[in-house]
Each structure stands twice: as structure tokens, then as C-alpha cells.
Amino acid sequence: MxxxxxxxxxxxxxxxxxxxxxxxxxxxxxxxxxxxxxxxxxxxxxxxxxxxxxxxxxxxxxxxxxxxxxxxxxxxxxxxxxxxxxxxxxxxxxxxxxxxxxxxxxxxxxxxxxxxxxxxxxxxxxxxxxxxxxxxxxxxxxxxxxxxxxxxxxxxxxxxxxxxxxxxxxxxxxxxxxxxxANSNLQSSVIISAGYNPRLYNYIDQFSDFLPDANGQLKKKLILKVSDYRSALVQGKILAKRGLWVSEFRIESGLNCGGHAFATEGILLGPILEEFKEKKEVLATELFTLCCAAQAAKAQTVFTTRPPLKITVQGGIGTANENEFLLEHYAVNSTGWGSPFLLVPEATNVDENTLQQLATAQPDDYYMSDASPLGIPFNNFRKSSGEAQRLKRIEKGRPGSPCIKKYLVSDTEFTDSPICTASRQYQYLKIKQLQEKKLSPEEYNSALDEITVKDCLCEGLGTSALLKDNITLSRPGAAVTICPGPNLAYFSGVFTLSEMVGHIYGRLHLLNTLYRPNIFINELHLYITYWKKQIEKATGLSPKQVKYFQTFKTNLVEGIDYYKNIISLFKKESNQYIATMKKELDDAMLLITSQHIDVAVSDSSR
Structure with missing residues (x-):
């Protein structure tokens, strides 16, 4: 099509x-x-x-x-x-x-x-x-x-x-x-997310639809979801050396997003977008040269002209002004609006109970969790039936999920075949091991929470679609897990497709009455919180870890300086909005510069 x-x-x-x-x-x-x-x-x-x-x-x-x-x-x-x-x-x-x-x-x-x-x-x-x-x-x-x-x-x-x-x-x-x-009749794109997989990347060129036809056109295209420029360059070059063109780099905020959160080392969205804007032509030229050389070496059809390279961005966008600023200042080709569409039944599958919980949620209901068996921070929702079910199982003394689908099995600590860390089998064995360690009550409960926080995503993230369409569940009692980004806290209610699209384009205003900082400030606050928690959790640091936290701090400071330099470009915002944003940047800088990493670490390790 x-x-x-x-x-x-x-x-x-x-x-x-x-x-x-x-x-x-x-x-x-x-x-x-x-x-x-x-x-x-x-x-x-x-x-x-x-x-x-x-x-x-x-x-x-x-x-x-x-x-x-x-x-x-x-x-x-x-x-x-x-x-x-x-x-x-x-x-x-x-x-x-x-x-x-x-x-x-x-x-x-x-x-x-x-x-x-x-x-x-x-x-x-x-x-x-x-x-x-x-x-x-x-x-x-x-x-x-x-x-x-x-x-x-x-x-x-x-x-x-x-x-x-x-x-x-x-x-x-x-x-x-x-x-x-690849075998479908779609003429569209596959977005590859969650990092580099050599086995997958080495397999793509087996399918001719990802290679140029006689007219130099691609039937199917590759989009890489990335969190920074370096990741785009490295992965883009790996694919280009196989004769594969990346048609789009989809930049997602490391923390101000839904689902799994792939935090950068404190590099903020604005500076990331600026780097892509400055280096897009260099990036495209380098990838095109590598791609054509690989195609020629393999005796494949070689591109006669350079295909388009798109840059898009998503994560935490909340107003028409922000949307327009991203499109115009950074010259991105498109913006992604995800979590707000969970409140639009015309567009997405959210069962009625979960929809009403989202529509009336408070900011504290959205939080960053350790629920994912992948070991990656995961944006979660406290009021989901999946979270209630997880807590109920713990209360009954039967933590963990019956692992039916097994997409996220990875652990072989107790078994020859991999099992999932959210499974009842794994958590039973891990808790049994924990009980043998004779820890203090405080240490035991902390370690127990780290085990039982893992939740089944294979089932939970799909159940809502089945409930909404009255389709038989995979098993009785399956509960809903939902993973909106923190930006959804600023939307309350259920909306039509026309209303949400109208909001994106500035024809309507759907935000609730909560004070909402600028997209860049929101992400900055999330990164500061993340950084400070990482420091607090540390119990004695190696030189490598100290360097990581210092680099993180430097990147945050540079990000704040960058925002201070571009704040005058927010032409459509009021003077009060700009003044508030300046104060928020100053406050954030004070918070960061007053955090002494070595002192914080030594205190927490006593």
C-alpha cells in the first residue's frame, strides 16, 4: 500500500x-x-x-x-x-x-x-x-x-x-x-528498539525487500530507535557495511517515555537533538558511502541517489508549542505521541477498568520500577490490576507469575534451561536461597523486594487488548500491566481521536490543571532523580563508577547551560513561562552542583 x-x-x-x-x-x-x-x-x-x-x-x-x-x-x-x-x-x-x-x-x-x-x-x-x-x-x-x-x-x-x-x-x-x-505484503518500516543484536542485524540482508530494487527503491525500510547520536552512528555503520540503509533514526528520551527506559549518561534530549541537527548531513554521507560500497562488493543493486534519512523524536511531548518547536528548531521529520493516545479508545486498546484508572490518575501513580525481567528500568502504573495481582500473590505467600509464554526467559542460576525472573519457579528458588543467608530483617526484606518486584510482562502487556475486544484470555484471571510515561500525569479524562489530534496541532487544549514544566525541564528533573538514586544505592564505588557519576554530572550541567542558551527561542511562550523555566534551570543547577559524589558514597556505605 x-x-x-x-x-x-x-x-x-x-x-x-x-x-x-x-x-x-x-x-x-x-x-x-x-x-x-x-x-x-x-x-x-x-x-x-x-x-x-x-x-x-x-x-x-x-x-x-x-x-x-x-x-x-x-x-x-x-x-x-x-x-x-x-x-x-x-x-x-x-x-x-x-x-x-x-x-x-x-x-x-x-x-x-x-x-x-x-x-x-x-x-x-x-x-x-x-x-x-x-x-x-x-x-x-x-x-x-x-x-x-x-x-x-x-x-x-x-x-x-x-x-x-x-x-x-x-x-x-x-x-x-x-x-x-519481511514476508508480508506491507510496504512500511520495522523499528528495531532496545539495543544492538548482532544475530538480528546479520540476518536482515537475507530479505530482498530491505535492499534497493532496480529503481533504487526500498519496499521495506529500517528504523532504529536510539537514545543518542553515538548509538545512531555506531549501529548505522554496522548496517551500512552490510549494504543496509537506515531510513530513520527515531530518538526517544531516555527517561521521559513509556515502557522500558534506556537512560543516557545524563545527556539530555535538547543537546542530543542539536547534535543530530548539526551532524545529520555528515551522518547521511558517511552511511551512504559505506552502504554503496557494501552493495557493490556483494554485486547487489547499488543506490543511484542517496535515499532520505529521517530524524524523528518522541517521549514526553505535551503541548502544541513543544511539538512545533521540535519540528521547526531541530528540523525533525515527525514527533511521536504515545502515552496520551492510551486515553483515546478510537486509537488504542485499553480495557474499561484500566482506562478509567488512567483517566483519574494522580502523578504519583506513574513511577519508574524494576518490574521488567530484562533488568531495564520500566515505567509503571500503580493502579493496574497487574500490580494489584503481584502484591496479592506476595501476600498469599506465592510470589511470581506462572510463566506460560516464556518470551523473557534468561536466568540459568538454578536451572539448565533459562527461566524468567518474574516466574513463580525462579522467585521460589531465589527466596529459598535468600532464607539460607541469615540476613538481618532489614537486609532480608530489601533483598526480598528486589526479587518479588519482577512482574510478568509477556501476558500483562497484552491482556488489555483481549479484554477490550471480549477475546478469550490466555488463562483465567490474567491481569493488566500498563506502562505509560510520566507525561500522562498531565492528561485527565477520555478523549476522542479528533480531540487528541486537535491538541497536538494547537486547536484544543487538553492538559489538566496540574502545573506542567516544559518538556526539557521534565526530562531534566527525571534525570536528576535517577542520578541521585543511583548514587544513594551505591555502597562503595570503584574508580570506574566514580567516573560514571562524574560524567553524568558533567552532562547534566552542560545540558542546563545549553537550555539557558536557547531559552530565548521559545517565541510562542509567555514571559512568565520563560521566567519560570529560567528559575527551574537555576534550581536544577544548584541541586546538581551541591551533590558531592564522594561524600554521598562514603555516607551511604557506612
Missing amino acids: HTTEVHSFHIPVLGLGYSIDTPVKVARFGIASVISIVEDQLIEKMREYYCSQEGLTYQPITEADPDFRAARITHYLNLVNGIVQKQLNQLRSLPFEPGNDLVKYFELLPDNSQLKQQYLQMTLLPLGAEKQELQQQLRKAIVAGAIDVNIMAKVDKLNTDADGHPLPSEYSDALAALRGF
């Missing part, structure tokens, strides 16, 4: 199930979104559901079928693509009448878009041939939003056959997911 950008924002991947069918909901309006293709069992359930909704015959793909994981993903993506194409054809055939999807398509567009201007011009024309001609031109200009997919590079378990024999590496979770996308 042909797509091009008519909106200046996109909806990033949301958990495993929250955006699993978002393209079916919003792609016909030209809005790009991202499906997680990690959880093939959930994907298969959604395929069955949509076959039923569309009156199509559903042929189950079971675990007995060859290459079932990739096949499930391919068939689901093809189904979603077909549904969106059908929706688009239906939309184009509608009359221009208030309230229908055709009119909604154009009303959602940003006011400064040429297509929106043509639409408004058409509405002013009297009935007649000229109006009809313009209406036909508008119908032809309609395009779908991209149906992109996400693979977490770290979720890449090796698998076995029915008899327990190891399967070849191409049947690992991440490689099978990539194959599922």
Missing part, C-alpha cells in the same frame, strides 16, 4: 497489545502507527478476531505448523493491510458530508498542510463542476498512514522443536519476527 506522511506526528508502539491494531483504527486517516510483533500468541488471537469481524475464513496457525511464529505475524500483517486498504477505498467513495470519515480525514489534518487548504477551499465553492473536480482531486490525494512494526532486539530467545531439540538460530524470537514482517 502506498503511504506518505500527511501528518507531522506518529503513534509509537505501545506495549504488546495497546497498539496491536491501531492501524485498523487510524491508518485510514493518514496517521502512522506501530504494531508490536513480539507476541505471536496475541497476534494470532487478534487475527482470529479480525477474520470474524470482516467475515473472513479463519485458518488457525498452530505451534505444530512449520515456522508458526513468522507465519502468524505475516498473515496478521497481511490481514491488517487488507483491512486498511478496504477502509481507504470505502472512505474515498463517500460523499463530502459532515460527520463521516471522508470529512474527518481532512478535518484532522494540520491547518498548515496544503491538502487541508485545498479542502477548505473546496468547502467554500458553490455546487457545480469546479467543486466536483476539486473533490475528486482530494479523494485521489488520500493516503493511508504507515503500518509500521516494532521488534525489541533484546527479546530474542532461542527455541526448540516439539521434542526439545534446539532449532537453528533463524527460528529465534527476533529473527522469526523479522521474517514475519
Whole structure:
């Protein structure tokens, strides 16, 4: 399906199930979104559901079928693509009448878009041939939003056959997911997140859709989610040396985001974006040179002209002014709005109970946790049924989850085969080991909390989609885990798609009455809190750790200086807003410079 950008924002991947069918909901309006293709069992359930909704015959793909994981993903993506194409054809055939999807398509567009201007011009024309001609031109200009997919590079378990024999590496979770996308009929992008996976990167060029065709075009594109410029350069070069072009670097705030948080060493979002802005041309030139050389060496089709390289940003954006500043000052191609769309039932899958909890949540309900079995900080929500279930299991003396799906198994401390640190099996064995250590009550409880804080994400992040669509759960009593970013604290209520898009473009104001600092200040505060907690947790530091904390401090200070230098560029903000921002930067600088790392460490280690 042909797509091009008519909106200046996109909806990033949301958990495993929250955006699993978002393209079916919003792609016909030209809005790009991202499906997680990690959880093939959930994907298969959604395929069955949509076959039923569309009156199509559903042929189950079971675990007995060859290459079932990739096949499930391919068939689901093809189904979603077909549904969106059908929706688009239906939309184009509608009359221009208030309230229908055709009119909604154009009303959602940003006011400064040429297509929106043509639409408004058409509405002013009297009935007649000229109006009809313009209406036909508008119908032809309609395009779908991209149906992109996400693979977490770290979720890449090796698998076995029915008899327990190891399967070849191409049947690992991440490689099978990539194959599922590669074999689909989508013409879109795969976003690879959560770091570098050599096995996955070495597999991509097996599929011709990721390589230029005879006309130098790419049917399928690569997007890397990165947290800083160095990561983009290193990973981009690795892929370029295999003849693979990275079409987009998707920058995400290290802490001011939903889901897993990949903190930088204190390098803040503004300076990161500035570096990309300054070095984008150098980056593109270097990657293009490497890419073409690799293609020539492999006797592949070589790009005749350099493909576009996009830079996009997401994480913690909350106002139209911030959105516009990112687009204009840093010249990014698109902004990502994720967590706020959890409050938009027209766009995402959030069950009614969780939706109401989010809609009425307080700032303290959003927090950074150690819940992820991956060992990566994880943005969490206190009021979720998953968190309630975790605490109830601890209270009953049966902590941990029944590990059914096993996507995050990694620990072999007690077993030959990897098990998950959130599983009941692991936590039972780890607690038993802990009990033998004869610790003080304080030490024991602290260590116990570190064990039992781990929660099942494989199931929890997909349950909400099943509940919303009345699909049979994987098992009775499955609870919901949800991972919004802290920025959602500033949105209260349930919104329509038109309202949220209107907020992004400045036509409406949906923020609640809480005081909300600028996006850059919010992230700065999160980094200071993170840095101070890391220092407090330290019980005696090696020279390497001391250097890490000092580097972190230096980066924070440099970030504050950078923001002080650009604060005058926030032209659309009030004098009071600018004055408050200056004071917040001064206060943050004082907080950072008064933190003596060596003293704090020695105190905490006594």
C-alpha cells in the first residue's frame, strides 16, 4: 500500500497489545502507527478476531505448523493491510458530508498542510463542476498512514522443536519476527528498539525487500530507535557495511517515555537533538558511502541517489508549542505521541477498568520500577490490576507469575534451561536461597523486594487488548500491566481521536490543571532523580563508577547551560513561562552542583 506522511506526528508502539491494531483504527486517516510483533500468541488471537469481524475464513496457525511464529505475524500483517486498504477505498467513495470519515480525514489534518487548504477551499465553492473536480482531486490525494512494526532486539530467545531439540538460530524470537514482517505484503518500516543484536542485524540482508530494487527503491525500510547520536552512528555503520540503509533514526528520551527506559549518561534530549541537527548531513554521507560500497562488493543493486534519512523524536511531548518547536528548531521529520493516545479508545486498546484508572490518575501513580525481567528500568502504573495481582500473590505467600509464554526467559542460576525472573519457579528458588543467608530483617526484606518486584510482562502487556475486544484470555484471571510515561500525569479524562489530534496541532487544549514544566525541564528533573538514586544505592564505588557519576554530572550541567542558551527561542511562550523555566534551570543547577559524589558514597556505605 502506498503511504506518505500527511501528518507531522506518529503513534509509537505501545506495549504488546495497546497498539496491536491501531492501524485498523487510524491508518485510514493518514496517521502512522506501530504494531508490536513480539507476541505471536496475541497476534494470532487478534487475527482470529479480525477474520470474524470482516467475515473472513479463519485458518488457525498452530505451534505444530512449520515456522508458526513468522507465519502468524505475516498473515496478521497481511490481514491488517487488507483491512486498511478496504477502509481507504470505502472512505474515498463517500460523499463530502459532515460527520463521516471522508470529512474527518481532512478535518484532522494540520491547518498548515496544503491538502487541508485545498479542502477548505473546496468547502467554500458553490455546487457545480469546479467543486466536483476539486473533490475528486482530494479523494485521489488520500493516503493511508504507515503500518509500521516494532521488534525489541533484546527479546530474542532461542527455541526448540516439539521434542526439545534446539532449532537453528533463524527460528529465534527476533529473527522469526523479522521474517514475519519481511514476508508480508506491507510496504512500511520495522523499528528495531532496545539495543544492538548482532544475530538480528546479520540476518536482515537475507530479505530482498530491505535492499534497493532496480529503481533504487526500498519496499521495506529500517528504523532504529536510539537514545543518542553515538548509538545512531555506531549501529548505522554496522548496517551500512552490510549494504543496509537506515531510513530513520527515531530518538526517544531516555527517561521521559513509556515502557522500558534506556537512560543516557545524563545527556539530555535538547543537546542530543542539536547534535543530530548539526551532524545529520555528515551522518547521511558517511552511511551512504559505506552502504554503496557494501552493495557493490556483494554485486547487489547499488543506490543511484542517496535515499532520505529521517530524524524523528518522541517521549514526553505535551503541548502544541513543544511539538512545533521540535519540528521547526531541530528540523525533525515527525514527533511521536504515545502515552496520551492510551486515553483515546478510537486509537488504542485499553480495557474499561484500566482506562478509567488512567483517566483519574494522580502523578504519583506513574513511577519508574524494576518490574521488567530484562533488568531495564520500566515505567509503571500503580493502579493496574497487574500490580494489584503481584502484591496479592506476595501476600498469599506465592510470589511470581506462572510463566506460560516464556518470551523473557534468561536466568540459568538454578536451572539448565533459562527461566524468567518474574516466574513463580525462579522467585521460589531465589527466596529459598535468600532464607539460607541469615540476613538481618532489614537486609532480608530489601533483598526480598528486589526479587518479588519482577512482574510478568509477556501476558500483562497484552491482556488489555483481549479484554477490550471480549477475546478469550490466555488463562483465567490474567491481569493488566500498563506502562505509560510520566507525561500522562498531565492528561485527565477520555478523549476522542479528533480531540487528541486537535491538541497536538494547537486547536484544543487538553492538559489538566496540574502545573506542567516544559518538556526539557521534565526530562531534566527525571534525570536528576535517577542520578541521585543511583548514587544513594551505591555502597562503595570503584574508580570506574566514580567516573560514571562524574560524567553524568558533567552532562547534566552542560545540558542546563545549553537550555539557558536557547531559552530565548521559545517565541510562542509567555514571559512568565520563560521566567519560570529560567528559575527551574537555576534550581536544577544548584541541586546538581551541591551533590558531592564522594561524600554521598562514603555516607551511604557506612
